């Protein structure tokens with residue numbers, strides 16, 4: 439499985455993602471171009487914007503990825 443997720447025409451490594459907004463952006467500004475997009479926060483206070491399709495995709499990918507990274511059950515201490 440690729441560790442990259444495509445958001446806003448960028449290939450973002452999953453490990454750089456700090457969090458993904460659960461609700462779409464709304465700030466009330468008339469000329470806001472991010473309305474309806476989901477904020478994705480990266481390391482170093484970088485923000486990118488995902489459309490609803492990308493947001494669903496990135497959440498799925500993150501869950502699958504975290505699951506794959508889980509502590510191995512047969513680890514022998």
Ligand SMILES: [Zn+2]
Nearest residue numbers: 464465470472
């Ligand atoms: Zn806005």
